[in-house]
Amino acid sequence: MYDRKKLAGIAARRKKWQDEALSPSLRKSPPRLDRFSTVSDEEIDLLYTPDPLSNFDYEEDLGYPGQYPYTRGVQPTMYRGRLWTMRQFAGFGSAEDTNARFKFLLAQGQTGLSTAFHFPTLMGYDSDSPRARGEVGMCGVAIDSLKDMEILFDGIPLDQVTTSMTINGPAAMVFAMYLAVAERQGVPFHKVGGTIQNDILKEYIAQHAWIFPPEPSMRIITDILAYCSENVPRWNTISISGYHIREAGSTAVQELAFTIADGIAYVQAGIEAGIPVDKFAPRLSYFFNAHTDFFEEIAKYRAARRMWARIMRERFHAKDENSWKLRFHTQTAGCTLTAQQPMNNVVRVALQALSGVLGGTQSLHTNSMDETLALPTEQAVTVALRTQQIIAEESGVANTIDPLGGSFFVEQLTNDMEEKAMEYIRKIDEMGGMVAAIKQGYPQREVADAAFHFQRLVDAGKKRIVGLNAYRSPEDTPIPLLKIDDRVEKRQVARTKEVRRKRDAKKARACLSALKEGSLDRKVNLMPLLVDAAREYVTLGEMCDTLRETMGVYTDPAMF
Numbered sequence: 001m002y003d004r005k006k007l008a009g010i011a012a013r014r015k016k017w018q019d020e021a022l023s024p025s026l027r028k029s030p031p032r033l034d035r036f037s038t039v040s041d042e043e044i045d046l047l048y049t050p051d052p053l054s055n056f057d058y059e060e061d062l063g064y065p066g067q068y069p070y071t072r073g074v075q076p077t078m079y080r081g082r083l084w085t086m087r088q089f090a091g092f093g094s095a096e097d098t099n100a101r102f103k104f105l106l107a108q109g110q111t112g113l114s115t116a117f118h119f120p121t122l123m124g125y126d127s128d129s130p131r132a133r134g135e136v137g138m139c140g141v142a143i144d145s146l147k148d149m150e151i152l153f154d155g156i157p158l159d160q161v162t163t164s165m166t167i168n169g170p171a172a173m174v175f176a177m178y179l180a181v182a183e184r185q186g187v188p189f190h191k192v193g194g195t196i197q198n199d200i201l202k203e204y205i206a207q208h209a210w211i212f213p214p215e216p217s218m219r220i221i222t223d224i225l226a227y228c229s230e231n232v233p234r235w236n237t238i239s240i241s242g243y244h245i246r247e248a249g250s251t252a253v254q255e256l257a258f259t260i261a262d263g264i265a266y267v268q269a270g271i272e273a274g275i276p277v278d279k280f281a282p283r284l285s286y287f288f289n290a291h292t293d294f295f296e297e298i299a300k301y302r303a304a305r306r307m308w309a310r311i312m313r314e315r316f317h318a319k320d321e322n323s324w325k326l327r328f329h330t331q332t333a334g335c336t337l338t339a340q341q342p343m344n345n346v347v348r349v350a351l352q353a354l355s356g357v358l359g360g361t362q363s364l365h366t367n368s369m370d371e372t373l374a375l376p377t378e379q380a381v382t383v384a385l386r387t388q389q390i391i392a393e394e395s396g397v398a399n400t401i402d403p404l405g406g407s408f409f410v411e412q413l414t415n416d417m418e419e420k421a422m423e424y425i426r427k428i429d430e431m432g433g434m435v436a437a438i439k440q441g442y443p444q445r446e447v448a449d450a451a452f453h454f455q456r457l458v459d460a461g462k463k464r465i466v467g468l469n470a471y472r473s474p475e476d477t478p479i480p481l482l483k484i485d486d487r488v489e490k491r492q493v494a495r496t497k498e499v500r501r502k503r504d505a506k507k508a509r510a511c512l513s514a515l516k517e518g519s520l521d522r523k524v525n526l527m528p529l530l531v532d533a534a535r536e537y538v539t540l541g542e543m544c545d546t547l548r549e550t551m552g553v554y555t556d557p558a559m560f
Contacts, residue, residue, distance in 0.1 A: 091116030124544030249451020257424030301359030
């Protein structure tokens with residue numbers, strides 16, 4: 001891209017500037033720190049110039065928005081045509097409570113729904129299970145049966161909104177209930193749009209909300225890929241998630257590398273299950289964290305798009321351009337919020353959200369200032385949503401595409417990020433792929449080591465966090481907090497028991513019997529059986545228990 005003679009001249013003049021201008025200045029005013037680095041502790045140079053980018057090729061490495069390799073975005077017009085989807089994560093207490101929060105957010109201008117489930121649902125247990133005691137509705141909404149799902153989306157036409165559901169181990173069961181609700185609303189499956197996270201591999205790496213071992217979990221996922229490609233074509237079947245890997249303490253490069261490696265594993269599994277790659281790949285999406293280092297995050301999103309395009313075209317030989325496009329949701333980093341001086345979190349979230357927008361995200365969740373202390377109040381979640389609206393409507397950053405494209409710093413960071421992430425992917429390939437790497441504990445150890453390294457930097461004061469190890473206040477200003485009523489659990493347990501009492505018991509037993517039999521035959525797609533079970537008010541726990549019998553339960557190898 002650059003004239004090599006001119007690049008040599010720039011390098012020579014930079015050397016002259018360093019000797020004659022920079023060095024005297026540094027002697028008078030030494031650097032604030034011995035070493036400058038990103039939040040991932042990647043070293044940052046004093047100045048970025050064109051000469052290190054001598055091999056940078058505009059057409060090959062950057063290109064145009066909406067065209068391969070999509071570094072500058074997946075749509076030709078990006079936000080000039082349509083803003084990103086504003087999708088606040090919501091879920092607490094009962095289905096009624098969360099339905100009310102959904103409607104409140106839609107009334108405030110939110111443009112998509114995002115559902116947080118409580119921990120028993122994430123683990124595949126009903127609210128009346130002894131394992132659920134004390135957890136019902138505490139960190140998300142309790143969904144045990146179709147009855148709860150009907151209440152959750154009461155008055156919300158499923159052909160007019162898209163819904164994201166953060167669920168992994170029992171994703172197929174919850175998705176089956178969602179489809180059953182659409183059916184009862186008279187919405188045909190081909191008009192249903194949204195996303196299930198359904199990313200079990202990152203659960204083994206980071207979040208630990210799994211049910212079955214890796215192989216049967218991958219079977220369920222490929223069943224979903226096949227079912228949706230035929231029946232629910234607008235549905236994003238997996239949201240391949242780096243968010244939780246980052247929240248567990250990974251670096252930005254590790255988040256990028258392990259998430260893309262998970263994506264490779266899902267594509268490979270789909271192909272091995274006999275599904276043509278272009279049949280399912282366009283409905284895969286990604287989910288990334290927006291951490292605190294502004295430029296590192298922007299580079300991460302740009303590198304991710306370019307890597308995925310190259311991998312899908314060159315490794316998997318996908319022909320459909322939609323298979324090459326990495327579309328992603330972004331959530332600001334919950335792990336960066338501090339309980340100390342919680343109002344500061346509004347500023348952190350604004351900067352993180354801005355990095356997601358400048359990185360070209362398709363949808364965005366902004367965390368609320370109080371989330372490190374409790375579930376968000378209406379006031380806090382409104383401020384978080386308004387943050388997105390101010391960025392969209394007032395800041396001007398949505399007026400042109402990839403405004404940081406061509407920045408020597410950003411392009412160098414993007415290149416470095418891709419190179420280092422690809423090195424991780426090569427190691428994982430040598431181990432036999434991501435499933436094999438997880439069984440060896442490789443990504444788990446890498447993330448744990450990175451988390452430990454960062455904490456040591458914070459403890460030593462080498463990474464400063466305002467209000468925590470810098471600029472501390474003697475007293476914090478209290479803010480209102482949302483508290484979940486203990487009576488939620490009693491009401492939810494009573495409703496689940498009533499559902500079992502009122503349903504057609506014979507049909508429910510027949511559905512579970514068919515599910516058990518189908519799980520023993522790899523040629524049977526489990527999704528139609530799960531949708532049948534949801535229609536008959538078979539509970540989430542009953543479906544999962546049936547499959548626990550035949551598929552087994554995963555146990556953490558605790559390799560370190």
